[in-house]
Amino acid sequence: MANIAAKRIKREIIEVVKGEEGVLKLELVNNAWTDLLGEIAGPPDTPYEGGLFKLEIKIPETYPFNPPKVRFITKVWHPNVSSVTGAICLDILKDQWAAALTLRTVLLSIQALLASAEPNDPQDAVVARQYIENEPLFELTARHWTNVYANGPTVVWEFNQKVQTLLEMGVDEHNARVALSTYNWDVEGATEQIFS
Template identity: 50%
Template sequence: MSSNRARRIAKEIADIKADTHSKISVEPVKDDDLTHLRGQFMGPPDTPYEGGTYFVDIKIPSEYPFRPPVMKFETKLWHPNVSSQTGAICLDTLSSQWSPVLTIKSALISLQSLLSTPEPKDPQDAEVAGMLIRNPAEFEHVARDWAVKYAGAPKKESGEGSGGATAESIKKKQQKDRERVEKDRLAAYHGYSKDLIDRFVDMGFDVPAVVAAFEYVGIDKMDGQDYELEEAYMGDITARLFNEA
């Protein structure tokens, strides 16, 4: 594994451990292998998955962060965008919409959000999607039963609804969850202009490295506005990125 990739993954794991608020965790499957991880998060509230603990197998490709991590659920769950047989996931954040700005943490947050906002019209599991579209109440019943059986969720009293995964709840939560993912993505820029940082990202550097170089050189954040850097600063940043300063 390249030293840059190893440093980034190690930093991402450390950042996740430092963030106790999100209640997301990641650990290497083997202590000396940062390319194979195991993620964990709780089922989101007001969904059939509430109270369950969900484990995700994570494999880091050699091209990371320019290619997304390969993730699949270890915990069985009843969800239209997750295979009920293999745990394979249908999520654009882990495929066409992946960006080097994203992290293992933001990917796991996206998975957690997916449990709140299923997309039955773009399914990984057609049987589950069909049930959600035709009979949302039956879908909730089966999803909750699986959460109790496979994810350790507590049983609810008879007549107590989970409150999620209906058409109404999907519409209500969709925008909120998208905003949360976008906020996490932009936080990686530490207040600098996204366009300014991305000009270096387009040269093949990852966002955390560019931001660290900017902060080391002392580049003004200019309240997040884009602007042209002086040539001397460009040289200092580039030298820092290439470990020459």
């Protein structure tokens, strides 16, 4: 990696560490300037509140002229994040990137995305459909995922019991949660999808 890019990333990591937000973290993976681990706190007054979400950040050789590649490592139920791969649909990570943007800006933008979903421009169509058709159920599902995967505070006992029902049928826990979330927590629909 070019020395200029490495210096800039070092400066940007310091900027995040010194930031007053207290909700962002950034660190090198294996002392490589091209591989970073980010962490954001779930925004207040959202289903993600209280959760800590880890992000994989890959810095291209052409940084800062091209955006970093960022994806959620922590599983999250959100219309603009793939519930399978963690891919994020965010304009500054694609065509709206500018060399003046920083990793701190990226982390804050992803955090803001958690607070204001764009279901009409989804990364995950299933989640977006649930958000549009049944927002209260979407919020409960997102709180459940935040509790299970990001150590969020809200336990949704009814959903845990439904996951347990599928576990007793021999279904993997994450696959059970995905099927139930996809089928609006209908055990019969989820079971049919898994065993068909």
